[in-house]
Amino acid sequence: ALCLWANTGIPSVSLQSETTSIKPQVMQQLKDRFKKVYILYDNDFKNEAETGQNPGREAAKSIAKTFDIIQIEIPSSYKAKDSSDLYKQYGKDIFLRVLKQIIK
Numbered sequence: 001a002l003c004l005w006a007n008t009g010i011p012s013v014s015l016q017s018e019t020t021s022i023k024p025q026v027m028q029q030l031k032d033r034f035k036k037v038y039i040l041y042d043n044d045f046k047n048e049a050e051t052g053q054n055p056g057r058e059a060a061k062s063i064a065k066t067f068d069i070i071q072i073e074i075p076s077s078y079k080a081k082d083s084s085d086l087y088k089q090y091g092k093d094i095f096l097r098v099l100k101q102i103i104k
Contacts, residue, residue: 003084004040007092008099018042018059027067037069038103040083045076056081072102 001014011034015022018041030037042056057073064071078098080086087095 003087004099007087007095018056022063024067027069031067031069037067038072039063039069040072042081043073043076044081045079046081074098074102
């Protein structure tokens with residue numbers, strides 16, 4: 001969340017883990033406050049290649065459906081599980097370009 005906010009100016013929050021639930025009233029406060037609310041969990045592409053499962057994607061999909069918010073994900077082609085990995089591997093310009101592509 002810090003990497004996103006610091007480099008894009010987009011307010012971001014982070015749950016303690018992908019297995020942590022968000023209270024409905026907290027989500028409603030976010031939805032009342034912002035025009036769009038996105039969920040960006042890890043793209044567990046390595047796990048998916050090994051086991052066929054992508055826990056980050058599935059958890060985000062569930063939350064997006066439950067709260068009617070927009071799920072986004074770092075494309076697997078970048079081999080970066082999250083935004084901070086993307087920034088570290090490719091630098092700020094690519095980071096910003098990818099974020100603009102997935103936040104439409």
